[in-house]
Amino acid sequence: MRFGGKNVLVTGGASGIGRAAAIKMAQEGARVLVCDRDQEKGQATVQTIEQNGGLASFQEVDVAIEKSFKEAFQYAKGTFGSLDVLFNNAGVGGNEKKLHEIEESEWDQIVDINLKGIFFGLKHAAQVMIEQEKGAIVNTSSLLGFKGKKRTGPYNASKGGVITLTKNAALEYGRYGIRVNAVAPGVIDTPIVDNWREDERKWKLIASANALGRLGKPEEVAEAVLFLASDQASYITGETLLVDGGGLTF
Numbered sequence: 632m633r634f635g636g637k638n639v640l641v642t643g644g645a646s647g648i649g650r651a652a653a654i655k656m657a658q659e660g661a662r663v664l665v666c667d668r669d670q671e672k673g674q675a676t677v678q679t680i681e682q683n684g685g686l687a688s689f690q691e692v693d694v695a696i697e698k699s700f701k702e703a704f705q706y707a708k709g710t711f712g713s714l715d716v717l718f719n720n721a722g723v724g725g726n727e728k729k730l731h732e733i734e735e736s737e738w739d740q741i742v743d744i745n746l747k748g749i750f751f752g753l754k755h756a757a758q759v760m761i762e763q764e765k766g767a768i769v770n771t772s773s774l775l776g777f778k779g780k781k782r783t784g785p786y787n788a789s790k791g792g793v794i795t796l797t798k799n800a801a802l803e804y805g806r807y808g809i810r811v812n813a814v815a816p817g818v819i820d821t822p823i824v825d826n827w828r829e830d831e832r833k834w835k836l837i838a839s840a841n842a843l844g845r846l847g848k849p850e851e852v853a854e855a856v857l858f859l860a861s862d863q864a865s866y867i868t869g870e871t872l873l874v875d876g877g878g879l880t881f
């Protein structure tokens with residue numbers, strides 16, 4: 632039970648990778664605060680955890696709004712008494728457009744959630760974890776944080792930013808016993824890639840553009856998240872772990 636007695640906050644816990652990680656952490660003994668802007672699906676994650684005999688609760692959060700995200704940390708601290716792990720994971724894709732076609736509001740919508748939201752998570756988790764002098768944070772970046780791709784500029788920029796911010800935070804908080812890492816998933820079978828599925832021919836190419844020649848499962852990313860968040864990774868910080876089936880190698 633790697634997470635026995637540990638308190639964990641997961642953003643984007645209503646779906647996909649966040650849901651898979653929340654369920655796995657609870658199975659390994661964690662008490663999980665599932666945070667998401669989707670209340671119905673977030674509650675469904677809590678229900679699944681409880682049906683499996685685990686402990687979880689839900690908090691409605693928009694990670695792009697500091698007040699909303701901060702309240703989740705206040706709830707975690709007030710109810711749990713401590714916060715051992717933050718999985719800073721909520722994110723959105725975006726419309727496929729070239730840079731010159733993107734409106735400022737579209738840029739802001741993606742970057743505010745995918746990068747500013749990560750900053751808010753780091754900021755408020757650090758405030759709790761510095762006092763405790765321990766903690767582990769895992770941010771979600773992307774394979775697209777490492778490479779260019781046509782028509783996904785704001786997404787790539789936000790995910791590249793997450794990789795660098797992970798290093799900043801690791802440096803700033805390492806001396807307080809806080810580790811900060813990231814996962815960079817390749818193409819994973821979750822609703823975020825639904826718009827790519829519409830063109831069947833293109834989707835087959837996208838889903839197999841990696842060394843393993845297949846789509847990843849959210850549970851496969853969750854395994855990497857659990858490792859980085861656990862004491863097994865006690866000397867790993869500032870790292871971004873690709874979980875991409877060899878997508879960057881391809």
Ligand SMILES: NC(=O)c1ccc[n+]([C@@H]2O[C@H](COP(=O)([O-])OP(=O)(O)OC[C@H]3O[C@@H](n4cnc5c(N)ncnc54)[C@H](O)[C@@H]3O)[C@@H](O)[C@H]2O)c1
Nearest residue numbers: 643645646647648668693694721722773816818819821823
């Ligand atoms: N699936 C992939 O292929 C893939 C690849 C690389 C990176 N990622 C990243 O993984 C993370 C999880 O995505 P996923 O694949 O599980 O997708 P998903 O759509 O299944 O889950 C994303 C979750 O984030 C929540 N969310 C979105 N905006 C939010 C906000 N402002 N506040 C709170 N919650 C919000 C959604 O409601 C949803 O529950 C994202 O950061 C995504 O960019 C996914």
